Amino acid sequence: MENNQIVNIFPYWLGNLVNLRVLILRSNMFYGEISDVEIITKGNDSFFPMLKVLDLYSNHFSGTLPKNIFMNLKVMMSASITNSQLLSRMGLDDNAYAASVIYKGQSFDLQIHSLDIFSYIDLSNNTFSGRIPEEIGKLKSLDVLNLSHNALIGPIPQQFGNLKQLQSLDLSFNQFSGHIPQELTSLTFLSGLDLSYNNLVGEIPKERQFSTFSNDSYLGNPGLCGSPLSMHCPTTPTNYVFDKGLPSxxxxxxxxxxxxxxxxxxxxxxxxxxxxxxxxxxxxxxxxxxxxxxxxxxx
Missing domain, CATH: 1.20.5 (Single alpha-helices involved in coiled-coils or other helix-helix interfaces)
Known part of the structure; x- marks a missing residue:
C-alpha cells in the first residue's frame, strides 16, 4: 500500500493476519502513536507472528517505538537456516521477491530470493522519539534495520551485537548519545553503517568490519574521534602520575x-x-x- 495518500492511524487489525509476511505502508500519511496497549489488546499476544518485512518509511508516526511489535515478531527471532534456504540465499532458485530499501537517503531495489532468509525493518523518516527498545536485539534473523530521520535519543543498545545476520544499519539523523558499542564489532556481515548526525562521543571501534567504513558513516558527531576521521583522540597528559587512582x-x-x-x-x-x-x-x-x-x- 505504498505511495498513496492514506490518512489514518496504524491499522492494528492487520496484526491478526497470522500468515502476513510483508507489510509495506511507506510514503503515506499515517499518523499518531503506535500504542503498545492496542497491540496487546487487539493482537491477543500474536501480533504479526510471521512478518518478515515491516516498512513504515516516510509517514507521520510519533511517540516511542512500540516494543510489543518487536516482541511478537517470532519468525525474525529465529536465526537458523535450512539447506534449501541457503540455496535461496545463493540465488539458486526462481522464487525472487523485489523490495525497495532506503539506505543513506537513497532508494534501491533489492532482489530477495526467499523471504525465509531475508527480513528488514524500516521505520525511518517519521517522528518517533525516546529510546530504542532492547527487544530489537532479539531479532536474530534481521538483515536491514533503518531508524534514521527520527528524534530517537539515548545510547545505541549493546543488544544490537546479537543481530548476527545484520547487513545494513542506519541510525543517522537522530539524537543518539554515548559511545559506539564495542559489541557492534561482532557483526561480521555488516557492510553498510550510517551513524552520522547524532551526538555520539569517544573513539570509533577499529576491529573487523569497522575498519572498512568511510568517514561518511560518522559525520555530524563532533565528539567522535579516531580513524577514519581526521580528529585524533586525546591522550593522557604526561605531567600527571597516577597512584592508586589519584593524580599527584x-x-x-x-x-x-x-x-x-x-x-x-x-x-x-x-x-x-x-x-x-x-x-x-x-x-x-x-x-x-x-x-x-x-x-x-x-x-
Missing amino acids: KSSTDVNWISIPIGLGIGVGFVFVIWATILWENGRKWFNFIIDRFYIQHIH
Missing part, C-alpha cells in the same frame, strides 16, 4: 614548592658563615680552613 601534583607545583626551600637553605648558609666570622674563635677557625684550602691547591 604536577611538575609545576613541585617547582613552586622547591623555590622557597632553596631560598631557605641559602639564607641559612649565609647566616652561619656571617656568625662564624663575627665570633673570634670562629673567625680563627674559618681563616685556618681557608688558608689550608689555599695551600693545598697551590702545591
Whole structure:
C-alpha cells in the first residue's frame, strides 16, 4: 500500500493476519502513536507472528517505538537456516521477491530470493522519539534495520551485537548519545553503517568490519574521534602520575614548592658563615680552613 495518500492511524487489525509476511505502508500519511496497549489488546499476544518485512518509511508516526511489535515478531527471532534456504540465499532458485530499501537517503531495489532468509525493518523518516527498545536485539534473523530521520535519543543498545545476520544499519539523523558499542564489532556481515548526525562521543571501534567504513558513516558527531576521521583522540597528559587512582601534583607545583626551600637553605648558609666570622674563635677557625684550602691547591 505504498505511495498513496492514506490518512489514518496504524491499522492494528492487520496484526491478526497470522500468515502476513510483508507489510509495506511507506510514503503515506499515517499518523499518531503506535500504542503498545492496542497491540496487546487487539493482537491477543500474536501480533504479526510471521512478518518478515515491516516498512513504515516516510509517514507521520510519533511517540516511542512500540516494543510489543518487536516482541511478537517470532519468525525474525529465529536465526537458523535450512539447506534449501541457503540455496535461496545463493540465488539458486526462481522464487525472487523485489523490495525497495532506503539506505543513506537513497532508494534501491533489492532482489530477495526467499523471504525465509531475508527480513528488514524500516521505520525511518517519521517522528518517533525516546529510546530504542532492547527487544530489537532479539531479532536474530534481521538483515536491514533503518531508524534514521527520527528524534530517537539515548545510547545505541549493546543488544544490537546479537543481530548476527545484520547487513545494513542506519541510525543517522537522530539524537543518539554515548559511545559506539564495542559489541557492534561482532557483526561480521555488516557492510553498510550510517551513524552520522547524532551526538555520539569517544573513539570509533577499529576491529573487523569497522575498519572498512568511510568517514561518511560518522559525520555530524563532533565528539567522535579516531580513524577514519581526521580528529585524533586525546591522550593522557604526561605531567600527571597516577597512584592508586589519584593524580599527584604536577611538575609545576613541585617547582613552586622547591623555590622557597632553596631560598631557605641559602639564607641559612649565609647566616652561619656571617656568625662564624663575627665570633673570634670562629673567625680563627674559618681563616685556618681557608688558608689550608689555599695551600693545598697551590702545591
